[in-house]
Amino acid sequence: MKSQPIxxxxxxxxxxxxxxxxDGSASGYDRRAASLFSDFExxxxxxxxxxxxxxxxxxxxDTYLAQTEDRLKENGVEVHWAGDAEAACRAVLKIMRDNGAxxxxxSKSMATEEIHxxxxxxxxxxxxxxTDLGEFIxxxxxxxxxxxxxxxxxxxxxxxxxxxxxxxxxxxxxxxxVITARARKFLRKKYLEASVGLxxxxxxxxxxxRLVLVTNxxxxxxxxxxxxxxIAVVGIEKVIPRDRDLSLFLSLLxxxxxxxxxxxxxxxxxxxxxxxxxxxxRQMHVILLDNRRTEVLASNCRDIxxxxxxxACLNVCPIYRQAxxxxxxxxxxxxxxxxxxxxxxxxxxxxxxxxxxxxxxxxACKEVCPVNxxxxxxxxxxxxxxxxxxxxxxxxxxxxxxAYLASQPTVWRxxxxxxxxxxxxxxxxxxxxxxxxxxxxxxxxxxxxGAFRKWMKTRKIGGKDS
Amino acid sequence: MIAxxxxxxxxxxxxxxxxxxxxxxxxxxxxxxVEVLEYLKCxxxxxxxxxxxGQPAFNAGDWKSxxxxxxxxxxxxxxxxxxxxxxxxxxxxxxHGALLEFEEESDLPEVRQLAGRTWEIADFIVxxxxxxxWPGKFPAxxxxxxxxxxxxxxxxxxxxxxxxxxxxxELVPFGEGxxxxxxxxxxxxxxxxISAAMGKLKLGNALKENPEYLVSGxxxxxxxxGGIATREGKTIKTRHVVQILRDSLRxxxxxx
Numbered sequence: 001m002k003s004q005p006i007x008x009x010x011x012x013x014x015x016x017x018x019x020x021x022x023d024g025s026a027s028g029y030d031r032r033a034a035s036l037f038s039d040f041e042x043x044x045x046x047x048x049x050x051x052x053x054x055x056x057x058x059x060x061x062d063t064y065l066a067q068t069e070d071r072l073k074e075n076g077v078e079v080h081w082a083g084d085a086e087a088a089c090r091a092v093l094k095i096m097r098d099n100g101a102x103x104x105x106x107s108k109s110m111a112t113e114e115i116h117x118x119x120x121x122x123x124x125x126x127x128x129x130x131t132d133l134g135e136f137i138x139x140x141x142x143x144x145x146x147x148x149x150x151x152x153x154x155x156x157x158x159x160x161x162x163x164x165x166x167x168x169x170x171x172x173x174x175x176x177x178v179i180t181a182r183a184r185k186f187l188r189k190k191y192l193e194a195s196v197g198l199x200x201x202x203x204x205x206x207x208x209x210r211l212v213l214v215t216n217x218x219x220x221x222x223x224x225x226x227x228x229x230x231i232a233v234v235g236i237e238k239v240i241p242r243d244r245d246l247s248l249f250l251s252l253l254x255x256x257x258x259x260x261x262x263x264x265x266x267x268x269x270x271x272x273x274x275x276x277x278x279x280x281x282r283q284m285h286v287i288l289l290d291n292r293r294t295e296v297l298a299s300n301c302r303d304i305x306x307x308x309x310x311x312a313c314l315n316v317c318p319i320y321r322q323a324x325x326x327x328x329x330x331x332x333x334x335x336x337x338x339x340x341x342x343x344x345x346x347x348x349x350x351x352x353x354x355x356x357x358x359x360x361x362x363x364a365c366k367e368v369c370p371v372n373x374x375x376x377x378x379x380x381x382x383x384x385x386x387x388x389x390x391x392x393x394x395x396x397x398x399x400x401x402x403a404y405l406a407s408q409p410t411v412w413r414x415x416x417x418x419x420x421x422x423x424x425x426x427x428x429x430x431x432x433x434x435x436x437x438x439x440x441x442x443x444x445x446x447x448x449x450g451a452f453r454k455w456m457k458t459r460k461i462g463g464k465d466s
Numbered sequence: 467m468i469a470x471x472x473x474x475x476x477x478x479x480x481x482x483x484x485x486x487x488x489x490x491x492x493x494x495x496x497x498x499x500v501e502v503l504e505y506l507k508c509x510x511x512x513x514x515x516x517x518x519x520g521q522p523a524f525n526a527g528d529w530k531s532x533x534x535x536x537x538x539x540x541x542x543x544x545x546x547x548x549x550x551x552x553x554x555x556x557x558x559x560x561x562h563g564a565l566l567e568f569e570e571e572s573d574l575p576e577v578r579q580l581a582g583r584t585w586e587i588a589d590f591i592v593x594x595x596x597x598x599x600w601p602g603k604f605p606a607x608x609x610x611x612x613x614x615x616x617x618x619x620x621x622x623x624x625x626x627x628x629x630x631x632x633x634x635x636e637l638v639p640f641g642e643g644x645x646x647x648x649x650x651x652x653x654x655x656x657x658x659x660i661s662a663a664m665g666k667l668k669l670g671n672a673l674k675e676n677p678e679y680l681v682s683g684x685x686x687x688x689x690x691x692g693g694i695a696t697r698e699g700k701t702i703k704t705r706h707v708v709q710i711l712r713d714s715l716r717x718x719x720x721x722x
Contacts, residue, residue, distance in 0.1 A: 004656055011659040026642075318646050318667075322660045358657065360650025360664070361525060362614035377566055383527025384567070395656040399523035403531035406486075407538040409515040416489060437655040441662035442693030445491050452484055452493035456500070456512050 002394035031259025051372030054306035071209030075271035085115035107220035108132035109200025146325030149311035197223035252370035313365035335365035356382035416449030476548035554616035592624035602718030605634030613684035
């Protein structure tokens with residue numbers, strides 16, 4: 001029987017990787033709960049409010065985007081609209097070529113992962129260097145991030161030390177402080193060589209045109225300290241209406257992501273270097289990325305665009321913990337990825353239509369989501385969409401016959417009794433795939449179909465026959 | 467909260483939705499539900515035409531098939547009486563899942579009407595009948611697995627209220643208590659490896675505390691966890707919450 005790709009991936013995953021992913025995500029979950037519940041009386045109220053603010057913004061995105069563009073321009077920022085990944089990559093390249101730039105230092109950004117910017121720039125002969133420690137390690141390994149906040153959750157320090165040795169970054173030494181110091185030393189001179197600093201944005205405020213970046217390593221500041229040009233690639237769903245809304249979102253983001261009250265660095269960027277300012281990029285460009293977000297907005301899964309990329313749903317997800325991020329075969333893994341990735345795939349939806357199936361629908365993701373996205377409902381809607389489009393789903397039992405049975409009470413009752421025949425058979429010989437999948441690791445109890453109905457009919461209530 | 471608005475005083479004439487799992491495997495859970503409700507002076511009717519809530523097809527993504535079953539369910543449980551279910555999962559299917567798949571159907575109001583009077587059993591006892599303490603006794607150590615479909619509903623807290631008030635019953639907390647057991651309906655057969663791994667994790671965490679009973683409000687979870695335990699030769703008795711309530715009454719001599 002054909003299996004679900006994510007289930008197969010999980011069963012073949014190396015035990016040390018599974019351990020690393022499970023431990024890393026579980027500790028993230030514990031820290032989140034501790035920080036949210038110790039600081040706020042009713043964190044759920046905050047989550048719901050943040051969700052409402054984001055939903056409101058999405059439902060009025062046309063207005064807020066126009067406002068954002070106006071403010072950005074007033075602040076001296078050049079605004080570029082990118083319909084798809086190709087357009088966004090080309091916009092970055094054009095800015096670089098126009099300015100004779102050949103090197104770019106990058107701060108961590110999921111949007112640039114999504115458009116595969118590094119590969120594009122490399123093909124165009126431009127050196128694009130990741131400066132976030134995790135992303136840096138991913139880059140030297142030609143690997144992919146497996147978590148949206150902790151890109152190397154699947155790696156251990158021994159493997160990283162070996163990669164460093166291979167790349168000539170120093171003899172094998174797996175102490176974390178050595179690994180960090182070596183990256184730091186290598187990157188320092190790179191910041192000075194590059195003329196372009198590239199970032200994403202966690203939020204962009206419509207009323208002020210303010211870009212907000214949260215990081216823990218300070219690398220995004222370095223990316224903007226020595227460079228002449230700042231390019232930010234920002235998904236159009238990152239807009240929030242007012243500066244004051246940041247109090248809500250920043251309170252939730254750090255805590256949900258890493259259990260921090262605030263990340264170590266929170267940058268508010270309002271434009272390029274102003275007159276009289278001693279440093280900072282002289283040019284600032286914001287590339288507003290659609291890449292099918294407007295299609296998602298038009299779908300019945302638009303709530304997913306509220307996501308602020310905290311990774312809390314990955315950390316809490318029991319399937320993510322068993323399968324790891326790479327099992328999802330896409331930039332966005334875990335519960336949020338299982339919704340977002342197939343939607344962003346557009347006409348290639350069918351290739352990722354199995355992702356929404358990889359959930360027991362336990363709802364833990366919704367419970368921790370800082371913007372209260374009903375992820376299980378969206379997963380279900382996508383399952384319905386896949387079925388509607390006739391996409392085959394390996395291992396899913398056919399439901400038509402069952403639905404017939406369950407809407408014909410007489411037949412239902414007859415089969416309840418007939419099911420008792422199962423007790424006489426060796427279950428492993430019954431050629432029903434679902435039954436085989438069940439009995440591989442689980443016993444099935446005795447079939448007692450109809451026993452309750454019989455009891456209900458023949459019992460005595462208060463001494464009288466019912 | 468995912469629960470819909472419900473009549474806070476639903477009354478004591480109730481319809482029992484036994485669930486297809488109790489109809490096929492776990493008749494004693496349905497029996498215990500009747501006995502507990504009757505102890506609480508409820509008049510229980512069992513609509514004979516009932517089959518299933520429609521959840522298997524709903525979760526499998528076959529909403530068309532699922533709606534067929536939900537429509538049958540709506541017809542079977544017609545009327546204004548509360549419908550009581552010994553399963554958080556089936557209850558959530560009726561008051562949440564069905565609404566989702568009927569969003570664009572013309573008979574949404576009928577589905578909503580049923581949703582508005584469907585109760586998971588512990589929720590019904592505590593919040594519908596206002597019973598906060600459970601009589602009798604049940605001297606044992608038990609681990610309570612809050613099934614996932616009771617997230618964001620009143621059922622988890624209601625179950626704890628009842629179990630914690632039982633004389634002699636010790637509820638032991640266990641590691642990663644909020645995690646899913648890995649059953650997930652059709653998920654258990656479409657993702658057999660991950661499902662079993664999750665189940666073993668849950669079972670291992672619970673067994674570390676040496677409970678005599680593993681208790682849940684959903685027989686789906688217990689079918690799965692019990693199935694793994696039996697296969698692996700682990701000794702733990704699985705019980706539905708309502709069986710504990712019934713046995714507590716029996717132990718206290720309150721019912722025969």
